[in-house]
Amino acid sequence: MFDAATTKETTRFEGLVTVEDTGLAGMITIRGARSEIGGAMSDTVGLPVPETLRVTTDGRRSLAWMSPDELMLFCGHEEAADLAARLAEATARAHALILDMSDARTLFTLTGAEASLREVLAKLTPADMRTQAFPRGMIRRTRLAQVSGAIWWADDGSLRVMCFRSVADYVRGLLCHAAHPASWVGHFRD
Amino acid sequence: MLILTCPYCGVRADETELAPGGEAHVARHGPGASDEAFEAYLFLRANPRGLHYERWRHAHGCGKWFHAARDTVTMGVVGTYPAQVTEPPAELSRPRGS
Numbered sequence: 001m002f003d004a005a006t007t008k009e010t011t012r013f014e015g016l017v018t019v020e021d022t023g024l025a026g027m028i029t030i031r032g033a034r035s036e037i038g039g040a041m042s043d044t045v046g047l048p049v050p051e052t053l054r055v056t057t058d059g060r061r062s063l064a065w066m067s068p069d070e071l072m073l074f075c076g077h078e079e080a081a082d083l084a085a086r087l088a089e090a091t092a093r094a095h096a097l098i099l100d101m102s103d104a105r106t107l108f109t110l111t112g113a114e115a116s117l118r119e120v121l122a123k124l125t126p127a128d129m130r131t132q133a134f135p136r137g138m139i140r141r142t143r144l145a146q147v148s149g150a151i152w153w154a155d156d157g158s159l160r161v162m163c164f165r166s167v168a169d170y171v172r173g174l175l176c177h178a179a180h181p182a183s184w185v186g187h188f189r190d
Numbered sequence: 191m192l193i194l195t196c197p198y199c200g201v202r203a204d205e206t207e208l209a210p211g212g213e214a215h216v217a218r219h220g221p222g223a224s225d226e227a228f229e230a231y232l233f234l235r236a237n238p239r240g241l242h243y244e245r246w247r248h249a250h251g252c253g254k255w256f257h258a259a260r261d262t263v264t265m266g267v268v269g270t271y272p273a274q275v276t277e278p279p280a281e282l283s284r285p286r287g288s
Binding site: 052070149 | 198206249250253254
């Protein structure tokens, strides 16, 4: 049995922004109608159900909007299996799917000046990275070069980037390349 | 660049975040249909010059199918609407050539 790992190499790249592998995190996919499972789920997790394109967090766990009928719960890697089981039990009467998907995706943390963070991502995604289109607190599922990904603001002002673990090495290369000091554009202003 | 607003999540999605699904509101003909009707369902498309109704999927986003009304001449987008309908909403319909 292999040990769980997010990418083959430990990522830390310092350029326009700092790109780091966030490391292992518990990720639980929650699928079902908000009207049916919202209450039971919120009680079990201890977080309010996020509005469309939003993330709710208490610093320890985060609940992210993924689609009109899907949420993603981020928690400690070690508590994911137990939490998924408790969520499944709490929503057993509803038409819902709860699954521990911790091994499916990889998270990156990007830290730096907000304008630089917006610039680095704008090189990779067609999504509008301006403040009015991508304000703090928002999650945006989009395309990062050739693969799907999601980006959102963490509470501390850093940016989280999520992609499938099968393309984690590719996305790590993209992020480090886009953050290369020689690639500064200066389109976004603080 | 074609930008469509997903009616489910409200995201203004670039064409490259979407997967095209061809002409919308094609009447389905299956077992028991005449050969002509089945052929029309499988192969015949309007390909209009002007207003065109299309299916799109927000593939790199929320994953939902939706409809878009678009002008094939001007590339202007008239509007988008959910997938659970068999014909376009009245406000997105207009006489041909107008």
